[in-house]
Amino acid sequence: MANVKCNPDLVRERAKCSFDVNELIHLIDGGENATKEKRHFEETIFSVKELQDAVPEEYLSHKDRYENAVRKATILRDVCREYMKKYNYKPNRFRVGHGVFKDVSPFLLHDGMFVATIIGQGTPEQQAEWLPKAENMQIIGTYAQTELGHGSFIRGLETRATYDPKTEEFILNNATLSSFKWWPGGLGSTVNHCIVVAQLFINGKSYGIQPFIVQIRDLNTHKPLPGVKVGEIGPKMGFQTANNGFLGFENFRIPRMNMLMKNAQVLKDGTFVKGMNEKLTYGTMVMVRVGIVGDCSLNTSLAATIAVRYSAVRHQSKIKAKEPEVQILDYVTQQHKLFIAIASSHVFRNVYSWLSKSYLNVMKDLAQGKQDHLPELHATACCLKAVCSRDAGSVVEECRLACGGHGYMTSSNLPLVYGFTIATVTYEGEQTVLLLQTARYLVKAWLAALQGKVLAPSVSYLSDWLKNDNVRWQNTPEGIVKGFQHVAAGKVKAAYDTIQKYIKLGKDYEDAWNLASVQLMKASEAHSRSILCEVSWGEVIRTSASPNLLQVLKQLAQLYLVYWTLETSGDFLVYSNISKDDIAILREKYEELLAAIRPNAVGLVDAFDLRDEILHSTLGSYDGRVYERLMEEALKSPLNQESVNASFHKYLKPLMEKAKL
Numbered sequence: 001m002a003n004v005k006c007n008p009d010l011v012r013e014r015a016k017c018s019f020d021v022n023e024l025i026h027l028i029d030g031g032e033n034a035t036k037e038k039r040h041f042e043e044t045i046f047s048v049k050e051l052q053d054a055v056p057e058e059y060l061s062h063k064d065r066y067e068n069a070v071r072k073a074t075i076l077r078d079v080c081r082e083y084m085k086k087y088n089y090k091p092n093r094f095r096v097g098h099g100v101f102k103d104v105s106p107f108l109l110h111d112g113m114f115v116a117t118i119i120g121q122g123t124p125e126q127q128a129e130w131l132p133k134a135e136n137m138q139i140i141g142t143y144a145q146t147e148l149g150h151g152s153f154i155r156g157l158e159t160r161a162t163y164d165p166k167t168e169e170f171i172l173n174n175a176t177l178s179s180f181k182w183w184p185g186g187l188g189s190t191v192n193h194c195i196v197v198a199q200l201f202i203n204g205k206s207y208g209i210q211p212f213i214v215q216i217r218d219l220n221t222h223k224p225l226p227g228v229k230v231g232e233i234g235p236k237m238g239f240q241t242a243n244n245g246f247l248g249f250e251n252f253r254i255p256r257m258n259m260l261m262k263n264a265q266v267l268k269d270g271t272f273v274k275g276m277n278e279k280l281t282y283g284t285m286v287m288v289r290v291g292i293v294g295d296c297s298l299n300t301s302l303a304a305t306i307a308v309r310y311s312a313v314r315h316q317s318k319i320k321a322k323e324p325e326v327q328i329l330d331y332v333t334q335q336h337k338l339f340i341a342i343a344s345s346h347v348f349r350n351v352y353s354w355l356s357k358s359y360l361n362v363m364k365d366l367a368q369g370k371q372d373h374l375p376e377l378h379a380t381a382c383c384l385k386a387v388c389s390r391d392a393g394s395v396v397e398e399c400r401l402a403c404g405g406h407g408y409m410t411s412s413n414l415p416l417v418y419g420f421t422i423a424t425v426t427y428e429g430e431q432t433v434l435l436l437q438t439a440r441y442l443v444k445a446w447l448a449a450l451q452g453k454v455l456a457p458s459v460s461y462l463s464d465w466l467k468n469d470n471v472r473w474q475n476t477p478e479g480i481v482k483g484f485q486h487v488a489a490g491k492v493k494a495a496y497d498t499i500q501k502y503i504k505l506g507k508d509y510e511d512a513w514n515l516a517s518v519q520l521m522k523a524s525e526a527h528s529r530s531i532l533c534e535v536s537w538g539e540v541i542r543t544s545a546s547p548n549l550l551q552v553l554k555q556l557a558q559l560y561l562v563y564w565t566l567e568t569s570g571d572f573l574v575y576s577n578i579s580k581d582d583i584a585i586l587r588e589k590y591e592e593l594l595a596a597i598r599p600n601a602v603g604l605v606d607a608f609d610l611r612d613e614i615l616h617s618t619l620g621s622y623d624g625r626v627y628e629r630l631m632e633e634a635l636k637s638p639l640n641q642e643s644v645n646a647s648f649h650k651y652l653k654p655l656m657e658k659a660k661l
């Protein structure tokens with residue numbers, strides 16, 4: 001990239017960077033070697049001509065766009081397979097996926113949930129049967145859980161799997177419209193198999209929801225099998241190429257062994273054998289929620305790179321009347337909009353790494369029959385997924401707005417990035433629903449703290465606060481982290497007290513919960529923010545890096561802490577010992593941090609190491625040829641391939657002629 005002829009502003013920006021950009025790239029990737037491998041892999045993918053679109057895909061019809069995405073998905077699969085064989089390297093498909101598809105791969109659910117569910121929910125025998133076929137794409141699958149009528153409340157799913165001991169089969173049925181599966185990615189026209197989450201019935205008795213592996217299309221003709229009704233759900237806000245679909249069954253029979261039976265089993269005679277914990281059936285969702293925190297880091301870095309580079313190139317208006325128009329990045333309000341995006345990406349990455357380790361530890365425990373840490377993992381993954389996805393959506397939108405009119409151009413790629421980022425707020429557990437899951441855990445933890453019990457690490461601050469809620473405020477990063485814990489503890493207590501108040505007024509627990517649920521949701525958000533602050537600050541101070549880089553990383557981590565303290569200063573005034581003077585000091589600190597980060601802004605986004613092919617942006621490319629690219633892309637419009645469009649003769653001319661009469 002260094003030899004590319006760049007916009008002079010970007011050249012100047014890069015020259016003033018105070019740290020070694022390559023050092024940060026290696027740190028993010030996990031070492032110099034990892035960067036080399038990543039770059040070699042990406043170079044290979046993006047040099048495949050067939051993966052490059054001649055026409056921007058927004059000009060294609062819905063159908064052509066889908067077919068093009070499938071074409072590329074199959075080529076990408078082949079190239080990756082060869083590459084993995086040759087170099088024994090497991091690539092991050094999500095990064096290159098953004099480059100290849102711009103939007104979402106029709107195989108996303110195959111990789112993200114179908115294979116993962118076979119691993120997580122299948123017995124060793126079932127894995128041996130299905131996994132090799134799924135991994136080498138002999139079969140293509142998705143995860144079909146959500147229905148027209150139910151998504152959040154999965155106990156309410158209506159698809160039925162009724163066991164027939166005579167034939168040792170399950171009979172799948174969707175008797176109502178609301179029971180039709182709705183949303184699964186790839187289901188529309190791509191997959192031939194599904195994990196179907198359905199209510200198990202044996203001898204008329206319900207045994208809750210269970211996962212079944214179901215073939216829905218003929219492997220040769222791709223026609224839906226008899227008894228299967230399947231199709232695509234149509235255009236959406238984003239995810240255009242994900243091929244989301246609907247599905248219903250009518251007396252569709254599958255063998256008994258197609259119920260994934262790692263957790264619970266149905267024996268030949270119809271005996272149901274309960275698993276260790278019925279919530280383990282929800283395991284794939286926990287895994288994906290963890291992954292979404294990492295995805296939020298990637299999505300935020302895409303938007304930050306585009307908006308920061310553009311803001312360095314774009315000159316508009318003046319700060320001083322007699323001086324030239326400034327780079328818009330010099331406006332402190334612009335820095336306020338953008339630097340939190342850079343900081344958030346680092347925070348999400350660090351927290352993702354921490355959460356993934358907890359996830360893997362709990363999986364190891366579960367394999368040994370220990371489930372003590374599962375509730376804490378579930379509660380933590382729920383609130384972090386909810387808050388990170390919401391933050392990422394807001395950050396991406398702020399970056400888009402920060403690019404003014406050009407941010408509204410599809411060719412900036414910011415609208416698309418927003419489309420797939422904001423979807424993470426809803427899928428894999430709607431944000432409020434997940435925050436309320438965490439709130440259940442927090443309320444229990446609060447009760448346990450009141451009873452003097454020892455709490456799990458992520459909530460132990462509740463006991464600390466109970467012992468001493470009068471800790472002096474300190475304007476240090478550690479002091480701010482404590483402050484976030486005080487806010488969270490204060491909110492948990494207030495929500496708990498509100499429930500108790502309603503119960504005393506004669507409400508039952510469920511109604512009291514609903515009445516207090518805004519507070520419960522906010523408590524859960526505050527808990528999440530305190531984890532984000534504590535973990536990310538902790539990770540940064542433990543980072544081994546050169547002094548120059550460490551200084552910049554600390555500035556970013558502090559920016560995150562101060563930004564969110566100021567954003568939620570009302571809460572701090574209510575629930576911590578912060579004073580108005582402390583807030584004034586923090587405001588000053590915030591301005592200092594923006595100024596300190598300013599010279600490194602371009603270096604920091606360069607360190608995300610996102611190739612132009614991944615960014616897909618006229619505004620964000622490495623060379624900063626913004627206006628040239630905007631014009632080049634505009635000229636690709638089909639309307640610019642003809643000097644007069646047929647509509648002139650058909651409609652405009654007759655209209656003008658009528659007007660003459």
Ligand SMILES: CCCCCCCCCC/C=C\CCC/C=C/C(=O)SCCNC(=O)CCNC(=O)[C@H](O)C(C)(C)COP(=O)(O)OP(=O)(O)OC[C@H]1O[C@@H](n2cnc3c(N)ncnc32)[C@H](O)[C@@H]1OP(=O)(O)O
Nearest residue numbers: 112151152153154279282291292294295378427428429440
């Ligand atoms: C570095 C880059 C990395 C990139 C990685 C990229 C990752 C991105 C991958 C993308 C892959 C795929 C794209 C995904 C596309 C979208 C797919 C989908 O959306 S699939 C459908 C997802 N659906 C949901 O998430 C539904 C949400 N609803 C629920 O989860 C549940 O219904 C719930 C939890 C809200 C309620 O369940 P239920 O009613 O059964 O429970 P209760 O409320 O009664 O609670 C009972 C009790 O159980 C505990 N509980 C609940 N869930 C779990 C769990 N999963 N694990 C453990 N425990 C659980 C709950 O806390 C309660 O405990 P209690 O002690 O009683 O309080």
Ligand SMILES: Cc1cc2nc3c(=O)[nH]c(=O)nc-3n(C[C@H](O)[C@H](O)[C@H](O)COP(=O)(O)OP(=O)(O)OC[C@H]3O[C@@H](n4cnc5c(N)ncnc54)[C@H](O)[C@@H]3O)c2cc1C
Nearest residue numbers: 143144145146150151152183184185423427428429430432
């Ligand atoms: C892009 C995209 C891709 C998807 N891919 C898949 C897929 O591959 N497979 C799949 O199975 N599903 C998929 N889904 C479905 C997704 O998982 C659900 O849409 C999601 O879980 C939310 O459920 P819902 O639509 O039922 O929302 P609802 O629950 O109906 O939410 C509507 C409102 O009701 C509120 N609400 C609901 N319950 C409660 C409660 N208990 N307390 C308080 N408020 C509540 C919510 O907060 C929200 O404000 C996808 C969705 C999208 C958008």
